[in-house]
Amino acid sequence: MKLIPNDTDLRGMDCHVHSVFSPDSSQTPDEIVAAVRRRGLRGFIITDHVDIGHWQGCKPIDFAEYFRVWNKVRDDNPDLTVFVGLEVGFEKHTARETKALVEALPFEYIVNSVHYWINDGKHSHYELGKERAYSEYIEAVSASLDAPYEFSTIGHFGFIERYAPYDGDERIMDFETFEPLMNEIIGKALSRGVRFEENTNGGGELRLPRADFLSAYKAAGGVRPVVSSDAHIANAIGQYFKEAEAFLTRIFGK
16 A cells, blocks of 8 residues: 555545445446546545444445556546545444555545444444434544554544434534543644645535534644545536535635
8 A cells, every 4th residue: 555645735625436346326426527627626546445343234346447447547538647546434343454455456445434323233323312323423533543454534524423412503523522632643643744624515505524623633734625526426526526626725824
């Protein structure tokens, strides 16, 4: 594995895209390329899912085919910047297995995400109450920053909000309530030199991460996040990017 440098200029690119190689996406390479061109983007990063221990009923990625396909896409579209990556789902008990997988292959970009984190297998995340549910999620993200493998970005921080059964402002994972844990994450991100992504999958108003977190991160020395659609369907590629870039400019400047 040889990841692109973490200061690589990725503006104008969609840095988190899924394809038919993910069990929850059906979009083909040709559809992705066409959508990237329609949006006027200069490229994309393919980041299909690997969550070891999950998706057990699905066919695993054939990585020889994966690299063959995406390297051909790159060769066939020399005017686009295309990086071949992966979105890995972090869990402590599978981290060593994940490390063995990603380090054995020539990935250029790794999104390190938390999709599964609950410590009580008898309940859904939200049945535990908002503060405990959100705290356990944030603790899991903090643990993911101790992953034994290299990665490029912290995926969709605030993911728990996307499906939270709360109305309006009640769903917000605000900085003040969880400040010690938030500051722990900021410190680890800065220490590792990894970036956050501003994930637009939640729509135009749901910010992942939110402004209060990003303001604290910037004040501590953090850099502007990359922008990522987390697209599983072609018309979601590059969605809300203008709004996301304007949002980030208000916090980080140009």
